[in-house]
Amino acid sequence: MAEVGINATAAAVLGLLHDGPMTGGQLMAAAERRLSPYWSMTRSQVYRELPVLAELGYVKLGKPGPRASQPYAITAAGKRAFARWLNEEPGRELVRNPYALRVAFGSTHATNQFDSLLNSANTHHTEALAEAREQAKEAKKEGDEFTAAGLEFAVAYHKAALNWLKSAIAK
Numbered sequence: 001m002a003e004v005g006i007n008a009t010a011a012a013v014l015g016l017l018h019d020g021p022m023t024g025g026q027l028m029a030a031a032e033r034r035l036s037p038y039w040s041m042t043r044s045q046v047y048r049e050l051p052v053l054a055e056l057g058y059v060k061l062g063k064p065g066p067r068a069s070q071p072y073a074i075t076a077a078g079k080r081a082f083a084r085w086l087n088e089e090p091g092r093e094l095v096r097n098p099y100a101l102r103v104a105f106g107s108t109h110a111t112n113q114f115d116s117l118l119n120s121a122n123t124h125h126t127e128a129l130a131e132a133r134e135q136a137k138e139a140k141k142e143g144d145e146f147t148a149a150g151l152e153f154a155v156a157y158h159k160a161a162l163n164w165l166k167s168a169i170a171k
Contacts, residue, residue, distance in 0.1 A: 006058070006085050009041055010049045014058060014082040017074035021062050024050060025069065034139075034147050037132040037154030053078065097161070099124075103168055122165050129158035 006014070016022065016030045024047050031041045050072055053059040058078030062071035074082070099121035106114050136151035 005088070006053075006081055007049075008039075009045045010053055010058075011082060011085040012039065012041060013046060013049050013053065014074055014078050014085075017059065017072060017078070018082075021071040021073040023065065023069040023071050027072075033135070035150070037128065037135060037151055038157065056081070058082075099161075100164075106168075118165060118168060122162065125158045125161040125165065129155060129162065132158060 012031065012035060013027060016027055016034070019030065022030065024043070027046050027050075028041070028043055031039075031046070035041065050059065054061060054072070056077070058075060058081050059072040060075050062073055064070055099117065102109075102117055109117065132151055132154035136148050136155060139145075139148035139151055
């Protein structure tokens with residue numbers, strides 16, 4: 001079978017499967033634990049990618065478990081596809097911050113609406129910062145320096161967002 005390029009979600013699934021076979025639910029739990037502070041994946045994305053990856057020969061299906069759960073394991077072809085993906089240029093980073101988008105249209109907000117938005121953003125980033133710090137601490141404790149490094153990005157991002165909010169609030 002000819003090997004083809006994969007998208008970032010498929011690559012994340014393959015990357016997580018390097019830890020061993022997992023069901024879709026287990027993949028979502030692993031993604032939540034390891035990636036969610038800086039990379040989002042939905043359940044529908046994971047379940048859409050798994051059959052495609054199986055058809056490409058990048059994952060294989062294991063024996064069905066309880067409640068018809070289906071474990072997937074990465075294949076040698078999947079490991080090669082993942083390695084190629086790691087070596088590709090990542091492309092342009094896309095920033096999609098819903099708070100920044102709304103602040104950009106701040107002049108159309110009522111004063112109390114704008115203040116509420118900033119308070120909501122502050123709460124979100126404060127909680128996300130605490131969670132990312134805790135996850136990074138756990139990853140370091142487990143000796144997983146690479147996962148910790150990714151989580152440190154999330155820590156820095158949320159710190160930057162909180163600093164930005166302070167200046168947005170002052171306006």
